[in-house]
Amino acid sequence: MTTSIASPRRSVSRGVSSAVLLAIAACFLLPLAWLLLASLDTKATASLNLPAEFSLANFSAVLTPEQTLWPLWNSFLLSAGCAVITVLAAVLAAYPLSRYQARYNKPFLYGVLFGTGLPITAMMVPVYSMFVRLGQLDSVATVALFMAATSLPMAIWMTKNFMDSVPVSLEEAAWIDGASAMRALRTVVVPLMRPGLAVVFIFVFIQAWGNFFIPFILLLSNHKQPAAVTVFNFFGQYGSVAYGQLAAFSLLYSIPVIVLYILVTKGIGGSFATAGAIKG
Amino acid sequence: MTATPTRTGGARRPPQAARRPAAAGRTPTARRSLRRAVPLVPAVVLLALFMLGPVIWSVYGSFTNASLSGTAASNPRFVGLDNYLALITDPDFPNALWLTVVFLLLSAVIGQNFLGLGLALLTAAAPKAVRSVVATTVVTAWVLPEIVAAFACYAFFSSDGTLNRMLAAVNAEPVDWLFTYPMAAVILANIWRGTAFSMMIYEAALNDVAPEITEAAVIDGAGGWKRLIYVTVPMIRNSISTNLMLITLQTLSVFTLIFVMTSGGPNQRSTTLPIFAYAEAFGLGKVGYGTAIATVMLLIGAVFSILYIRVLKPGDNS
Structure with missing residues (x-):
């Protein structure tokens, strides 16, 4: 590829592929552009329109404690709780799986991989009746634990793969210094796989933040509901008349995960230190 | 074997124990692997309680007449295979099954997978x-909360x-997509939403292919x-199968997208299995x-x- 970069045929095909890419990007952009423009348009419809006048009225209309701030706080509690539990459990579980050749490794990893395959939405009906029977319906903590468990198979799988790519040679120095396995994990492995862990954390947080179905089924009280459910309840009734507010709320609710995602991808780009650490 | 770290408190046993477990005797080895398995406990408890639990509960509950309200809500009765017999004779079930297969194949296996690979190769x-520009738009659709x-x-x-x-702008007849072609609408929506995942998996995989x-x-x-x-394809074979697995299972789980766009309608024409289960359990x-x-x-x-x-x-790789 690099050898033929200057050839004319190459640059023509590059032009064509750029055009194709931009056309695809335009298709992907249309629904997103609607969200943005409708949120700034007090007379927004379902269709993409340039607002006659740009206004923040939709935002000030939805920015009330009960409609936006509480639900967002509830979303944060649920997602952060879920992500912290998941990452802790995943790192701990990944260490023996990645570092020791034990008899349980293979069955456990098969089990985990199998768990990633179970469709969680399929489980919601039995989970609901299980929560009813255990008296855990409407409990935010139990719902966070449940969400952590559902993201755990994926998180263990990802964390183990990230950990496998941290060379053991770096840990050996710590062992020689007499560090225990847990200490080596904390002081050597975890810092080296920070980018990987950030990916796992963000992956889980974003999934939890965006999850609608689980809280929709398992939480009952309005004041405990995360933003995903309140927006559905509110705009399920008024959506057809208040597209602008719907879009404004949607943006407010989406911004945290978008910001988080950007932060992490920028951070990851700069700090993939593992390869350098072993070569240098 | 350099991949095996020295144990905590290694002074109690000679280092050969790690290399020759048979010679070291069964009990110390078993005890060691038990101690090494301790970090697995939190994960195992969570998974047993909230993944295995619901699965077992699901099988058990499917043999009862549990309902949302009434006496069968607090005191469900064992009804044997009645629910499954009802399922076989319910004409809505094959419909939901078929629509699920169509949804999986067209939106995940074909749509997201090939578009994602294409985008990764072209970019x-x-x-x-x-x-x-491509990464920003495609990934934004994916990062947005599902609702x-x-x-x-x-x-x-x-x-x-x-x-x-847009159709009106080129003088084409407008179509009420959500009512006339509900499946096409939700399939395209799922491609729009999920392609970024495949694209990123393939981008990472292509980066790993040695330029030599x-x-x-x-x-x-x-x-x-x-x-x-x-x-290229043989080199990223593992990523392809991983990706196919993940997007198929993600798509099998898609509920919110369809629930909001069509609620499974009109007339059950976009009722995939998750929507079907929800409607029967919570609707009826x-x-x-x-x-x-x-x-x-x-x-x-x-x-x-x-x-x-x-x-x-x-x-196999470890």
Whole structure:
């Protein structure tokens, strides 16, 4: 590829592929552009329109404690709780799986991989009746634990793969210094796989933040509901008349995960230190 | 064996224990591997309680007449195979099953997978500006919370939405997409929403293909398509099967997108299995019946999982 970069045929095909890419990007952009423009348009419809006048009225209309701030706080509690539990459990579980050749490794990893395959939405009906029977319906903590468990198979799988790519040679120095396995994990492995862990954390947080179905089924009280459910309840009734507010709320609710995602991808780009650490 | 760290408190046993477990005797080895397994405990407890638990509960609940309200809500009765017999004779079940298969194949296996691979291949050679425009738009659709994506797609496909406005601009007849072609709408919506995942998996995989290999293929005279099929695809084979597994299972789980866009309608024409189970359990209050549908879905998920595990073979690389 690099050898033929200057050839004319190459640059023509590059032009064509750029055009194709931009056309695809335009298709992907249309629904997103609607969200943005409708949120700034007090007379927004379902269709993409340039607002006659740009206004923040939709935002000030939805920015009330009960409609936006509480639900967002509830979303944060649920997602952060879920992500912290998941990452802790995943790192701990990944260490023996990645570092020791034990008899349980293979069955456990098969089990985990199998768990990633179970469709969680399929489980919601039995989970609901299980929560009813255990008296855990409407409990935010139990719902966070449940969400952590559902993201755990994926998180263990990802964390183990990230950990496998941290060379053991770096840990050996710590062992020689007499560090225990847990200490080596904390002081050597975890810092080296920070980018990987950030990916796992963000992956889980974003999934939890965006999850609608689980809280929709398992939480009952309005004041405990995360933003995903309140927006559905509110705009399920008024959506057809208040597209602008719907879009404004949607943006407010989406911004945290978008910001988080950007932060992490920028951070990851700069700090993939593992390869350098072993070569240098 | 350098990959095995010294144990904590290694002074109690000679280092050979790690190398020759048979010679070291069974009990110390068993005790050691037990101690090494301790960090697994939190994960195992969570998984047993909230993953295995619901699965067992699902099988159990599918043999009861549990309902949302009434006496069968607090005191469900064991009804044997009644729910499954009802499922077989319910004409809505094969409909939901078929729509689920269509949804999986068209939106995940074909749509997201090929579009994602195509985008990853094209962006790899594209100018940086183009690459970042593509990445930003495609990934934003994926990062958005599912319900927001569903609203955006609902608006896009609704009768007075963006798509019809564009059709009107080229003098084409407007179509009420969500009512006339509900499956096409939700399939396209799911492609829009999920392609970023495949794209990123393939981008990462292509980055890992050593440039020497593609260069060697170029020197050997392999053209673009040949290089793709005989060099690149085999090199990223593992990523392809991982990706297929993940997107198939994600798509099997899609509920919110369809629920918001069409609610499974009109007339059950976009009712996939998750929507079907929800409607029966919470719409009609037949929790036992909904649980039987859930159990069928879990079985389908299990079959897919086993199929893909066979392709992946975890632990072979360690």
